[in-house]
Amino acid sequence: MQNNDSMIGHISKSNIAWIFQWVPADYNTFDDFKMGKKTELWRANQHFSKMKAGDIALLWKAGSGTEEQAGEAGIYGLARLMGEPFPAPLSDKYAKYRVKLEYFFLLTNPILKSTLAVHPQLNELSQRIVRGTNFRVTEEEWIELRSIILGEEAVIQQDRIPERKLFEGMRFVRDSQMVSRIKDAVDHKCQICGLQIKTKGDGYYSEGHHIQPLGNDHEGPDEEGNIIILCPNHHQEFDLGVIAIEPLRQIIVHWDTNNPYHSKNLAYSRKLKKEFLEYHYTTIFMSK
Structure with missing residues (x-):
């Protein structure tokens, strides 16, 4: 496995x-x-x-x-x-x-x-x-x-x-709709690189990521300030803990300092709560 x-x-x-x-x-x-x-x-x-x-x-x-x-x-x-x-x-x-x-x-x-x-x-x-x-x-x-x-x-x-x-069916629908609203509001653009992926027809594809993960050891909340919209590549990097957003200056930091996005500004401004950025930065990114 x-x-x-x-x-x-x-x-x-x-x-x-x-x-x-x-x-x-x-x-x-x-x-x-x-x-x-x-x-x-x-x-x-x-x-x-x-x-x-x-x-x-x-x-x-x-x-x-x-x-x-x-x-x-x-x-x-x-x-x-x-x-x-x-x-x-x-x-x-x-x-x-x-x-x-x-x-x-x-x-x-x-x-x-x-x-x-x-x-x-x-x-x-x-x-x-x-x-x-x-x-x-x-x-x-x-x-x-x-x-x-x-x-x-x-x-x-x-x-x-x-x-x-642990599963409540209507909560799943509500949460999915919340992420969909955020995706639409930012035109499905990745907040790290700005990539907008077009699908067949008139649609676009992006992924919602909880900065402080939900449940188990992390107990992150399901709220808008804890959700960042990403492309699949940067979603995976967040999961791996090799990329983060520095909480104070809100700039991108990468485990590989030669990465082209390291020390860069976010692709666009959308409010992400500092407490969740700090959690991800200290508990997930810095622990790798």
């Missing part, structure tokens, strides 16, 4: 994702993580001709579970395809094709089906996931899901079952 930084980097760069659904009556994916499994063969009964190595697998638990697998259907973990699907042996009664997945992590805060159903960009995805194993995720849906996942730096856990009580 890759380390968190490597996994986050792969998710940031991947352009294609698929839903892989497991039914609790047939399998317990949580056990795979608890046992430390690094890989597993999964069914590929639909869309197998389009799947490629490196694609992201969003691990979807069906809602029909008991005990540790009880709870609503939704995205509970992430993995990646290690190769293309291959024909299953004739003795395999459950799959036309199989594909090897490399497990990444479980989500402390699963992305539940009821939350997707009321999300303006993801409600159609929730309607597509019914009976079956594999479901397509459109480019626009993956951009939104990826932004949500990468914006939750502290939701990654390697081997524990998600604590469902």
